[in-house]
Amino acid sequence: MKALACVAVAVSLLIAGCGTDKPAESTPAPSAQSDVPPPLVPAMPLPQNAVEDAVGKLDGIAEDLMKKSGVPGMAVAVVHGGKTVYAKGFGVRDVKTGEKVDPDTVFQLASLSKSLSSTVVAHQVGVDAIGWDTPITEKLPWFALADPAVTRMVTVGDMFSHRSGLPDHAGDMLEDLGFDRRRVLENMRQLPLDPFRISYAYTNFGFTAGAEAVAVSAGKPWETLADEVLFEPLGMAATSFRFSDYEDRPNRTVGHIHADGRYEPSYVRDADAEGPAGGASSSLNDMTRWLAMMLANGSHENKQIVDEKALLPALTPQVVSSPASEPAMRSGFYGYGFNVSASSAARMEISHSGAFELGAGTNFVILPSADVAIVALTNATPSGVPEALNAQFADLVQFGEVREDWYKLYNDVFTQMEQPVGSLAGKQPPTAPAPAAPLASYVGTYNNDYWGPARVAEKDGRLQLSIGTKLAVPLEHWDGNVFTYTWVSENSPPGSVGKATFDGNRLVLEYYDESGKGTFTR
Numbered sequence: 001m002k003a004l005a006c007v008a009v010a011v012s013l014l015i016a017g018c019g020t021d022k023p024a025e026s027t028p029a030p031s032a033q034s035d036v037p038p039p040l041v042p043a044m045p046l047p048q049n050a051v052e053d054a055v056g057k058l059d060g061i062a063e064d065l066m067k068k069s070g071v072p073g074m075a076v077a078v079v080h081g082g083k084t085v086y087a088k089g090f091g092v093r094d095v096k097t098g099e100k101v102d103p104d105t106v107f108q109l110a111s112l113s114k115s116l117s118s119t120v121v122a123h124q125v126g127v128d129a130i131g132w133d134t135p136i137t138e139k140l141p142w143f144a145l146a147d148p149a150v151t152r153m154v155t156v157g158d159m160f161s162h163r164s165g166l167p168d169h170a171g172d173m174l175e176d177l178g179f180d181r182r183r184v185l186e187n188m189r190q191l192p193l194d195p196f197r198i199s200y201a202y203t204n205f206g207f208t209a210g211a212e213a214v215a216v217s218a219g220k221p222w223e224t225l226a227d228e229v230l231f232e233p234l235g236m237a238a239t240s241f242r243f244s245d246y247e248d249r250p251n252r253t254v255g256h257i258h259a260d261g262r263y264e265p266s267y268v269r270d271a272d273a274e275g276p277a278g279g280a281s282s283s284l285n286d287m288t289r290w291l292a293m294m295l296a297n298g299s300h301e302n303k304q305i306v307d308e309k310a311l312l313p314a315l316t317p318q319v320v321s322s323p324a325s326e327p328a329m330r331s332g333f334y335g336y337g338f339n340v341s342a343s344s345a346a347r348m349e350i351s352h353s354g355a356f357e358l359g360a361g362t363n364f365v366i367l368p369s370a371d372v373a374i375v376a377l378t379n380a381t382p383s384g385v386p387e388a389l390n391a392q393f394a395d396l397v398q399f400g401e402v403r404e405d406w407y408k409l410y411n412d413v414f415t416q417m418e419q420p421v422g423s424l425a426g427k428q429p430p431t432a433p434a435p436a437a438p439l440a441s442y443v444g445t446y447n448n449d450y451w452g453p454a455r456v457a458e459k460d461g462r463l464q465l466s467i468g469t470k471l472a473v474p475l476e477h478w479d480g481n482v483f484t485y486t487w488v489s490e491n492s493p494p495g496s497v498g499k500a501t502f503d504g505n506r507l508v509l510e511y512y513d514e515s516g517k518g519t520f521t522r
Helices: 002-018 051-056 058-069 109-125 148-154 156-158 172-176 181-190 205-220 222-234 243-249 272-278 284-295 308-314 386-398 406-415
Strands: 071-079 081-090 106-108 255-260 263-264 281-283 319-322 332-334 340-342 350-358 360-367 374-380 444-448 456-461 462-468 471-479 482-486 499-501 504-508 519-520
Touching: 002 272, 002 319, 051 058, 051 071, 051 172, 058 071, 058 386, 058 406, 071 284, 071 386, 081 243, 081 284, 081 374, 106 360, 109 205, 109 222, 109 272, 109 284, 109 308, 109 360, 156 205, 172 181, 172 205, 172 272, 181 205, 181 272, 181 471, 205 222, 205 272, 263 340, 281 284, 284 360, 284 374, 319 471, 350 386, 360 386, 374 386, 386 406, 456 504, 471 499
Parallel strands: none
Antiparallel strands: 071 081, 071 374, 106 281, 255 263, 319 332, 332 340, 340 350, 350 360, 360 374, 444 456, 456 462, 462 471, 471 482, 482 499, 499 504, 504 519
């Protein structure tokens, strides 16, 4: 039976790699046949001088995208043949100072942090300190999900591939309120679950739970572990998972939010709570060291930093993240901290993006079969600029031409993400609203097991609402017992309007009610 299974696998690989519907006369001459296994054969060879010619067009591509988007600053680098063949800054670190971006300028990486974190875990897997299949509760006995059976089974790999069943972006709004990592992770047990291991939903704090298990296993904080096993061995002196390190860098960008048609440095994004998933910062010159190591299968300067076998599962499909909508369509996959897909040239692409509404957009793409990688970092609300630049570069490498309007495709998606939230956003208050009750009747502390207490106070003839340590806003009367408030956070773009409805000892906050958890009781 074992031999038959092997034959079946071999046949399936041959069919996938070559096809069986071509007539015999179409078979290429022996000299044109490949001598590598079919799954490694791309649809076409690379153009002559593919990487060099693509690099030669990067200045123009970057300048065009900067002009179209208005993004204040960007840094772009390419690694090929083990060397950095392009590294350049564009625009400014801060529109208020005009200081220029250069290859040593430090950017916040946002979710590109996940791929760095995955590399840290692969190191630990390679030295047998932990496994991708280690259950989370083996290292974090206090951690739980809504289903006790899933709690026992969920592993580091499940969390790093977003297949735990947790809801999309679970816990992110708790972070917006100022709760720390432990508090957010403890609240994961209150959330409903989709089917385990067959559902994909992107979760920063699920990912962070996996990283915390690895850190506890190592006996040190995640931030220290990353320094010791990855950043220091690679000489990435400007890279850290600590927000305080980013703030202390003299040559760093500030985040710019997109509002009223322009980019302004109005807010600060501290992502320490979800550090492994989104809290890293780095420079272009540091990122090229990591990309060179990735292209070298975990090796740096003839020293194996990360075990190749431990790294491979991270870079190969573990869950379907973008299911095809028709048979002819290619699906997208997620490994452990990396997006994995096949290009139209039948070449595997490994990538990840990062996005902070408050001011960061990042992306890298690795084409292992072409021995090339590109990274683009920006300091503004995501607009698709780094993704479009890297997609154009990948097209040029593989085909010698750009085959899609990548900026339009990506910008359309990111523009939708900038839309204000709340059912009353963009609407005018009633011209003749029903009167509110005496303000004192609304005052009090309204408790909620998931979000914590909502405190309503009266000050200078107005109601004030506060939750956590970061939300403190005035309530404006709308109609009867309905009030509104405005605020900006990572998950609520400018123009968002919160709706607060009082009903005796109950307060329903619409924004926090998506999972049916928005009722607070006095």
